[in-house]
Amino acid sequence: MPRPKTRDDALKDQVLTESISLLESGGAIAVTARRVASDAGTSTAAVYELFGDKAGLVRSIFFEGFARLAAELAVVAPSDDAHADLMSVFDTTRRFALRSPMLFEVMFARPFTEFEPGPKDFEAATQIYSEVIRRVAAVLDTSETDPTTVDAAHALVALDRGLIAAELSGTLGRSSESVERRRNTALTAIIDGLCTAQDRS
Amino acid sequence: MPRPKTRDDALKDQVLTESISLLESGGAIAVTARRVASDAGTSTAAVYELFGDKAGLVRSIFFEGFARLAAELAVVAPSDDAHADLMSVFDTTRRFALRSPMLFEVMFARPFTEFEPGPKDFEAATQIYSEVIRRVAAVLDTSETDPTTVDAAHALVALDRGLIAAELSGTLGRSSESVERRRNTALTAIIDGLCTAQDRS
DNA sequence: TAGTTTCAAGAACGGCGTTTCGAAACACTG
DNA sequence: CAGTGTTTCGAAACGCCGTTCTTGAAACTA
Numbered sequence: 290m291p292r293p294k295t296r297d298d299a300l301k302d303q304v305l306t307e308s309i310s311l312l313e314s315g316g317a318i319a320v321t322a323r324r325v326a327s328d329a330g331t332s333t334a335a336v337y338e339l340f341g342d343k344a345g346l347v348r349s350i351f352f353e354g355f356a357r358l359a360a361e362l363a364v365v366a367p368s369d370d371a372h373a374d375l376m377s378v379f380d381t382t383r384r385f386a387l388r389s390p391m392l393f394e395v396m397f398a399r400p401f402t403e404f405e406p407g408p409k410d411f412e413a414a415t416q417i418y419s420e421v422i423r424r425v426a427a428v429l430d431t432s433e434t435d436p437t438t439v440d441a442a443h444a445l446v447a448l449d450r451g452l453i454a455a456e457l458s459g460t461l462g463r464s465s466e467s468v469e470r471r472r473n474t475a476l477t478a479i480i481d482g483l484c485t486a487q488d489r490s
Numbered sequence: 491m492p493r494p495k496t497r498d499d500a501l502k503d504q505v506l507t508e509s510i511s512l513l514e515s516g517g518a519i520a521v522t523a524r525r526v527a528s529d530a531g532t533s534t535a536a537v538y539e540l541f542g543d544k545a546g547l548v549r550s551i552f553f554e555g556f557a558r559l560a561a562e563l564a565v566v567a568p569s570d571d572a573h574a575d576l577m578s579v580f581d582t583t584r585r586f587a588l589r590s591p592m593l594f595e596v597m598f599a600r601p602f603t604e605f606e607p608g609p610k611d612f613e614a615a616t617q618i619y620s621e622v623i624r625r626v627a628a629v630l631d632t633s634e635t636d637p638t639t640v641d642a643a644h645a646l647v648a649l650d651r652g653l654i655a656a657e658l659s660g661t662l663g664r665s666s667e668s669v670e671r672r673r674n675t676a677l678t679a680i681i682d683g684l685c686t687a688q689d690r691s
Numbered sequence: 692t693a694g695t696t697t698c699a700a701g702a703a704c705g706g707c708g709t710t711t712c713g714a715a716a717c718a719c720t721g
Numbered sequence: 722c723a724g725t726g727t728t729t730c731g732a733a734a735c736g737c738c739g740t741t742c743t744t745g746a747a748a749c750t751a
Contacts, residue, residue, distance in 0.1 A: 291728030292716035317603050322708060332731045333709080343708060397655070399599045400606075402518050403708085411661050443662060444649075444676030451652030452645075454598075460612050461644060475645030478683030479676065485686070486679055494748075495698075523739060533700045534740080544739060604739085 296331070301339045304329045305349050312350065312391045317400040320347075347395065347404035354396040355413040358385050362420045371427035372480070378421055379449045379476060386453045393457070397450055421446055428480065429487045437490075441483045448479055497532075502540045505530045506550050513551065513592045518601040521548075548596065548605035555597040556614040559586050563621045572628035573681070579622055580650045580677060587654045594658070598651055622647055629681065630688045638691075642684045649680055 307328040311319050322333045322343060329336075340346040365377050386393040394400050396414075422442045426433045429441060452472050455461035462468040508529040512520050523534045523544060530537075541547040566578050587594040595601050597615075623643045627634045630642060653673050656662035663669040 291718080291726095292730080294729070296729080316606075321706085323706085326731095334711090334731055337709065338730095394600065399595065399601050400603060402601060402603055405517075405601075406659065408660050411659060414661065440668075440672045440675045441679075443656070443672045444653075444679060447652035447656050447662070447676060448645075448649045448680070449652070450655065451648035451650070454651065454655075455644070455648050458607070458612060459609050460615065461648070467641075471641045471644045474641045474684075474687070475648060475680065478642075478645060478687055479649070479680040480683070481686060482679030482681070482683030483675075485682060486675070497699080522737085524737085535700060535742090538740065539699095 296335045296338050300329070300331060300335065304331070304336060304339060304346075305353060308346060308350055309353065309392060312395070313389060316391060317395075320401075322346075342403075343401075344404040347401045348406075348410060350392070350395050351404070351406060351410060352413050354389070354392045355417065357389075357392075358382065358396070359416045359420070361385055362417065367424075367427075371424065375421075375424040375428050375445075375480070376476065378424060379445070382449060383453055383456075383472075386457060390457055393453070397454065418442060418446065425483075429484065431487065437487060441487075444479060444483065445476075448475060452476075497536045497539050501530070501532060501536065505532070505537060505540060505547075506554060509547060509551055510554065510593060513596070514590060517592060518596075521602075523547075543604075544602075545605040548602045549607075549611060551593070551596050552605070552607060552611060553614050555590075555593045556618065558590075558593070559583065559597070560617045560621070562586055563618065568625075568628075572625065576622075576625040576629050576646075576681070577677065579625060580646070583650060584654055584657070584673075587658060591658055594654070598655065619643060619647065626684075630685065632688065638688060642688075645680060645684065646677075649676060653677075 304325060308320055308325050311324060311328060322336050325346070326333045326336050336346065340349060361381055362378060365374075365381055367374050391400070399405060422433050422438055425431075425442045425445065426435070426438045429438060431438045452461065452475060456468055456472075461471055505526060509521055509526050512525060512529060523537050526547070527534045527537050537547065541550060562582055563579060566575075566582055568575050592601070600606060623634050623639055626632075626643045626646065627636070627639045630639060632639045653662065653676060657669055657673075662672055
């Protein structure tokens with residue numbers, strides 16, 4: 290007997306898509322409930338029914354970012370060169386960050402005062418770690434469950450995150466050559482160091 | 491003939507101090523013009539005359555953070571152990587971040603939508619780089635102006651920043667042992683790798 | 692004391708996140 | 722076909738934010 294619902298999953302997806310467009314085009318400051326609702330052709334009340342609150346909307350953006358990055362990482366086919374396969378993870382992540390800097394910042398910085406990701410939220414990043422762990426194990430020739438492998442993966446992810454953050458803020462270097470050279474220096478050095486540490490044990 | 495100003499540098503310092511207290515106790519969401527003014531015993535108009543706008547207030551917090559960190563780094567006396575001196579920079583930075591996590595986030599994350607640091611703002615970080623460069627040069631036995639030294643310093647700063655960000659968000663590990671082990675693994679590996687790269691050339 | 696000039700702060704404005712509430716839209720009954 | 726009941730929708734309203742303005746007080750000169 291009731292009137293039909295229009296605030297369904299399809300609308301939720303549309304609101305989310307519009308929010309990300311708004312984020313990329315105008316930064317975090319442009320993502321307001323009114324503008325998001327207007328761009329998606331609905332009302333603010335709909336946004337609040339679908340996402341709970343503004344933090345819920347940003348959390349969905351956060352998850353969508355990890356889903357997109359994971360999808361891109363999964364596409365990269367493994368080759369017979371374990372070292373190149375590992376580097377390609379960081380290259381892919383970097384290109385993702387340069388293509389969608391605002392979305393990347395939602396994932397790894399904190400441009401919305403309303404949303405501070407908690408431990409539960411960061412479980413979304415687990416699938417990305419697993420991709421790194423698999424390739425680290427191949428390079429080090431260790432088991433994927435070996436603490437050495439996991440520790441190395443954390444080291445690499447932390448470094449890549451720091452490098453990308455520095456590049457996005459413009460502090461890694463002025464020219465693209467210096468940026469790339471420093472990325473290469475850092476990643477090569479840590480992989481080399483992790484390998485020798487493994488060889489010694 | 492005028493009445494004396496009360497909105498002077500002393501009040502500005504007090505407002506800044508109260509802002510940082512408010513930030514550390516209640517997070518970025520607690521730092522509002524009204525609360526800052528109230529806690530400092532003045533009005534919002536005074537805050538705006540002193541800092542221009544909210545972004546100006548946050549920028550001052552940003553600079554104060556770098557000033558405090560630089561002061562702590564300068565205190566650490568150089569010893570005859572170059573390697574230990576380098577590691578102490580990262581230990582000091584880490585302890586600073588754990589002691590003042592919100593202030594650290596203002597410096598390296600972006601918890602205020604109002605303030606996005608630009609290239610000009612990041613020059614405040616230069617003094618911190620110079621401290622790292624000096625100690626990297628000692629470890630690698632290179633000149634402080636050698637590109638190799640500068641590249642290595644950027645690599646190390648990026649890694650430390652990534653490690654601290656991961657630790658603050660709780661993704662580096664559950665127990666403090668695993669966190670410290672991973673920090674040590676990462677920093678040791680990259681320094682080792684940077685040294686061998688330098689030895690080869 | 693009167694006049695003049697500067698300053699301080701409370702009130703006001705638009706926009707934000709969020710909630711409320713009356714109207715609208717459907718299915719079913721008589 | 723009109724009426725009823727139930728559910729959904731969205732315009733408007735609320736409080737708080739950053740920011741600005743207006744009003745009135747304060748301090749100095751003459």
